[in-house]
Amino acid sequence: MSAAKHAAQQDSIQTPLAQVLPLQCSDLEALCALERQAYDFPWSARSLQESLAQDSVKLGLWCDTQLMGYLFAQVILDEIHLLNFTIHPAWQQRGWGRHLLGHFLAVARSLACAHLYLEVRSSNVRAIRLYHQAGCRQVGLRPGYYPAVHGREDALVMVLAL
Numbered sequence: 645m646s647a648a649k650h651a652a653q654q655d656s657i658q659t660p661l662a663q664v665l666p667l668q669c670s671d672l673e674a675l676c677a678l679e680r681q682a683y684d685f686p687w688s689a690r691s692l693q694e695s696l697a698q699d700s701v702k703l704g705l706w707c708d709t710q711l712m713g714y715l716f717a718q719v720i721l722d723e724i725h726l727l728n729f730t731i732h733p734a735w736q737q738r739g740w741g742r743h744l745l746g747h748f749l750a751v752a753r754s755l756a757c758a759h760l761y762l763e764v765r766s767s768n769v770r771a772i773r774l775y776h777q778a779g780c781r782q783v784g785l786r787p788g789y790y791p792a793v794h795g796r797e798d799a800l801v802m803v804l805a806l
């Protein structure tokens with residue numbers, strides 16, 4: 645194989661052709677599998693099913709038929725609440741989270757939402773940093789909001805003016 649072809653192949657492995665598409669009910673199995681891989685306390689299949697049925701925004705990040713990430717959000721009046729935002733562990737720290745979040749913010753603005761609200765574990769340095777980079781600021785704290793391996797964990801409440 646020529647050096648150029650090898651480089652191109654490596655590049656396509658590192659930078660797959662990914663697209664963001666609305667999630668369908670038929671994606672439930674893939675969502676459940678990824679959710680279990682990504683979290684110590686995953687959403688149940690029932691919660692994911694309800695989100696698929698009811699949430700205003702449900703986006704999947706796909707590379708061909710592989711689900712690389714997803715995001716659920718609910719519009720309430722002129723607010724949009726981010727409920728679940730996940731990148732497959734194998735694809736984390738390569739820019740896909742920022743990519744999906746950026747796509748989501750464009751969708752939220754197109755829906756004329758004025759503010760984004762979200763909660764994040766106080767220990768989730770990666771997500772907090774990404775949200776700060778996107779312009780979110782902390783506006784509150786919910787003590788003991790999340791289950792944790794030892795007891796409970798606080799949630800930071802963050803907001804972004806859209």
Ligand SMILES: CC(C)(COP(=O)(O)OP(=O)(O)OC[C@H]1O[C@@H](n2cnc3c(N)ncnc32)[C@H](O)[C@@H]1OP(=O)(O)O)[C@@H](O)C(=O)NCCC(=O)NCCS
Nearest residue numbers: 729730731736737738739740741742763764770771773774
């Ligand atoms: C949080 C999550 C969605 C981020 O997605 P990602 O694809 O890993 O993030 P990206 O590669 O796009 O990185 C974007 C930014 O996130 C932050 N980040 C990513 N990896 C990081 C790390 N190891 N340490 C600190 N910050 C990190 C950085 O700010 C980074 O920007 P930078 O590279 O310019 O510094 C992803 O890690 C994930 O799915 N985690 C498990 C589920 C979860 O915690 N979801 C959020 C719930 S609120």
